[in-house]
Amino acid sequence: MRPNFERFRTRPGSTARWNLQRGLVFAFLLGIGVLARGETFAWSPEKPTLDRWFYPFNFEPGVRRVAPTYGSFDYRFDMRDAQFLLGWDTGTAIPTNAGPSKYLIQSARILLTSILPPLPNRAFVYDPTPDHYLSYLTNQPGYRPDDDPGRPVELFGVGYRGGFDAETFLEGSPYGAIGPITSTNVSIRTRNAYAAAYDTNGVLVDVANNIGHLQTNWNEAAFPVHPWAIGTTTAVPPGGEVPNDAKIEFAVDLTDPQVLGYLQSGLHEGRLRLMVSSLSPANQSTAGGTGAGGGGAYPWWSTKENLLYDPPRLELSVTVVTESDTDGDQLPDDWERFWFGNLTETGPGDPDADGASNEQEFEAGTSPKDSRSVFRLSSSGRDPDGKLVLEFPFAASRRYVVEQSADLTTWSVLAGRLTFPDVGLCRWMAESASSLTGAFFVRVRAN
Numbered sequence: 001m002r003p004n005f006e007r008f009r010t011r012p013g014s015t016a017r018w019n020l021q022r023g024l025v026f027a028f029l030l031g032i033g034v035l036a037r038g039e040t041f042a043w044s045p046e047k048p049t050l051d052r053w054f055y056p057f058n059f060e061p062g063v064r065r066v067a068p069t070y071g072s073f074d075y076r077f078d079m080r081d082a083q084f085l086l087g088w089d090t091g092t093a094i095p096t097n098a099g100p101s102k103y104l105i106q107s108a109r110i111l112l113t114s115i116l117p118p119l120p121n122r123a124f125v126y127d128p129t130p131d132h133y134l135s136y137l138t139n140q141p142g143y144r145p146d147d148d149p150g151r152p153v154e155l156f157g158v159g160y161r162g163g164f165d166a167e168t169f170l171e172g173s174p175y176g177a178i179g180p181i182t183s184t185n186v187s188i189r190t191r192n193a194y195a196a197a198y199d200t201n202g203v204l205v206d207v208a209n210n211i212g213h214l215q216t217n218w219n220e221a222a223f224p225v226h227p228w229a230i231g232t233t234t235a236v237p238p239g240g241e242v243p244n245d246a247k248i249e250f251a252v253d254l255t256d257p258q259v260l261g262y263l264q265s266g267l268h269e270g271r272l273r274l275m276v277s278s279l280s281p282a283n284q285s286t287a288g289g290t291g292a293g294g295g296g297a298y299p300w301w302s303t304k305e306n307l308l309y310d311p312p313r314l315e316l317s318v319t320v321v322t323e324s325d326t327d328g329d330q331l332p333d334d335w336e337r338f339w340f341g342n343l344t345e346t347g348p349g350d351p352d353a354d355g356a357s358n359e360q361e362f363e364a365g366t367s368p369k370d371s372r373s374v375f376r377l378s379s380s381g382r383d384p385d386g387k388l389v390l391e392f393p394f395a396a397s398r399r400y401v402v403e404q405s406a407d408l409t410t411w412s413v414l415a416g417r418l419t420f421p422d423v424g425l426c427r428w429m430a431e432s433a434s435s436l437t438g439a440f441f442v443r444v445r446a447n
């Protein structure tokens with residue numbers, strides 16, 4: 001039960017300060033028995049640090065006791081009109097600044113409590129599966145009807161505008177620019193914090209209008225998004241009406257390296273921020289709209305200010321990897337325990353028989369227990385312009401460098417850019433075709 005003070009003291013001076021602080025945090029947690037083992041944290045605070053109903057005309061941000069989520073389908077507003085911002089400052093329980101890749105997350109779940117609004121026939125219909133992004137707006141090109149009852153509740157990351165970021169945007173911060181109520185644009189793309197997901201360039205983008213926004217005065221093309229979690233419950237079967245006080249669980253998709261990387265960066269900085277969104281239609285019916293207005297059957301969520309219902313809850317299990325390697329096998333003990341539960345594996349070992357040693361899997365951020373998770377080129381070739389194109393699986397919080405060599409001895413970096421055409425897969429394309437002639441070797445390094 002001895003915290004790792006010795007190790008912290010022997011670290012280089014530039015990092016000594018936070019290492020010492022981390023040591024003190026461990027000592028404290030050991031004392032109260034929260035620390036399960038080594039540097040693994042099972043953290044479930046009673047309340048979020050902040051939560052906020054994110055709606056253009058919410059004039060009491062941060063203090064409302066309910067936070068409904070719905071789509072407006074009105075041409076003056078974001079389609080994902082009412083969102084719900086959730087934030088946890090993790091630094092009080094989990095050491096910060098370890099480096100994003102050092103946070104190995106076992107599970108991350110959000111639990112919300114759904115409240116039945118005090119109006120008749122307002123229970124929303126439970127849908128635990130994604131709906132096609134072209135199934136919402138009847139006037140969208142390629143429109144297709146929804147193939148199951150209800151609309152899912154989705155969880156995303158958070159992006160910012162207006163000069164804000166995760167540190168400066170608090171639950172009472174301004175919504176953003178709301179223009180005068182005119183026939184065109186009241187509040188589209190203006191909120192200072194928004195539901196966000198990664199596009200194929202790896203950029204966190206606003207998804208408020210991903211189902212399209214096709215109106216006379218305002219056009220936005222539809223695009224698919226991959227929700228980071230969909231709310232599920234055991235309170236009612238799919239297609240049923242969600243009862244009062246139902247618990248809705250969002251298990252964050254950690255198999256998506258971009259999502260995992262977002263959480264890792266959040267833990268590194270000490271701030272996890274997530275946004276809940278659903279596209280159950282609000283009950284307004286607007287001239288010039290799509291006619292998709294609904295009966296107002298959308299979820300209402302309990303906030304931390306609610307005295308009658310449970311507040312939003314985070315359940316997080318994370319191992320913070322330190323360099324400690326007591327068995328001297330080049331594998332950090334925390335990493336070994338995270339994957340295997342003990343220290344019996346070795347650096348050269350390959351228990352999943354994928355050809356990558358445990359040490360290589362540690363360096364690349366892949367799973368040493370899954371042979372499908374391995375850092376290896378999945379395709380290589382040239383595009384019509386002769387530019388080299390490589391595809392390979394990527395891991396969370398890693399950077400990739402492509403190098404070329406004529407003799408396998410001297411390597412030089414090749415300029416190119418990465419895109420992310422599919423979950424877990426990245427594509428690198430050389431900037432030019434000119435530098436690659438004759439016989440040559442190419443390698444990709446992860447760091």
Ligand SMILES: [Ca+2]
Pocket residue numbers: 127131146147148149150151152
């Ligand atoms: Ca549906």
Ligand SMILES: [Ca+2]
Pocket residue numbers: 324325326327328329330331332333336343
């Ligand atoms: Ca070890």
Ligand SMILES: [Ca+2]
Pocket residue numbers: 349350351352353354355356357358361368
């Ligand atoms: Ca392996």
Ligand SMILES: [Ca+2]
Pocket residue numbers: 352354356361366367368369370371372373374
């Ligand atoms: Ca593997």
